[in-house]
Amino acid sequence: MKTTARLHPPTRRRATALSSLALACALGLGMAASPSMAASQPQPAASETKPILTIYHLEGRRSERVVWLCEELGLPYTLEYKRGDLRGSMAQIRALNPLMPVAPTVLYGDQVIVESGAILEMLLARHGDGRLRPAVDSPDFPYYLQWMHYSEGSFAARVIGDYRVEMIRRSTSPSPLVDAEDTIRFAEDYLSRHPYFGGAEFSAADIMMLFPLNVATSTRIADISQFPHLAAWREKIEQRPAYQRMLAVARPDGVIGSLPPLPGR
Ligand SMILES: N[C@@H](CCC(=O)N[C@@H](CS)C(=O)NCC(=O)O)C(=O)O
Incomplete structure (x- = not known):
């Protein structure tokens, strides 16, 4: 599954429209924008066609954090996973990052990065404009x-x-x-x-x-x-709303393959 959400900050309305597109993709309506949907969107400039960030994802796992943060910030991203197929999604991650195939793995520009906390901090530092973290000098x-x-x-x-x-x-x-x-x-x-x-x-x-x-x-x-x-x-x-948008694109069928609960509790 490949979903691309694009945004030209600070146009928030556009993020919502594009999230709807991502939702449609996640719901199995196809990975590319349908002609009618694409036509209703302003066309991005050539330099903006590919988001700098690609999130390699497993449904219901830590990679949701990165999707959620991007939805909060209105930051463009491409989401890669195979819907309903954790093994298939893992194979995509392994192909990109054979020595440490974990979710999230992200491709940021040409850099392959792991650790959700580090990814969130990096995205906030570079794209956050002070949002979603307190000022350094605040208590x-x-x-x-x-x-x-x-x-x-x-x-x-x-x-x-x-x-x-x-x-x-x-x-x-x-x-x-x-x-x-x-x-x-x-x-x-x-x-x-x-x-x-x-x-x-x-x-x-x-x-x-x-x-x-x-x-x-x-x-x-x-x-x-x-x-x-x-x-x-x-x-x-x-x-x-950003969490709900994350669910729609990154967990369309709920958590799959979850750990069995401890017996007798
Ligand atoms: N501390 C890492 C943990 C990454 C991690 O272990 N992710 C899990 C999914 S939630 C995973 O990919 N597990 C696959 C495995 O361990 O083989 C982070 O926060 O990104």
Whole structure:
């Protein structure tokens, strides 16, 4: 599946129209613009025909973060994946990045880049115009940066680590080390005092934090009803129009091939 969304900033209306095109593509109406749709769009100049960014994607996986960020920013991108076919999508990634075939892998210009957090930071630094992150001198900035990194370094790492261990051997006593539930409790505590992970405003830190929370709850590593602030935050950010546009283009059939939930929970 190849979807291209283009935007000439700052024309936001155009982004919406092009997202509709991307949605049509995602819904199986063909990858190229239909003649009538193409005719209704202003034609991009030759230098703008190919977005600088191509996102190699697996449905329901971390590459959604990059799509979501681009939708928030109105940043043009090409989305590559094979709908309903994780193996096929992985083969595309492997062909581009044989030594580290993970989602997201992006092609940015002629550079192949991995690590969703790094990709988000790079896109914000180059294309963000100050959006989706607090100013460097604001009191929110240290928290923003903490959660940007915590999402993968502590949260996802422990959720997936605990899940793998528990699939092999159910633990009968709490871990003496910081475990997945502790990482969630820490995030819950922060959200009891701040509306978003970047502090006062929605930011890329929220985009980073959603994926490990979803893995934690869908695998039953954590019970979301125990974490009301996280539950309310998730509900709020999932209503964002850019998140909904991301779902339409990047997860048209829901999460496929998800990890089985832990038994007996
Ligand atoms: N820390 C990396 C993790 C990337 C990663 O492991 N992605 C998963 C999908 S969510 C993947 O590609 N897994 C395939 C595999 O491990 O073989 C990031 O944030 O981008």
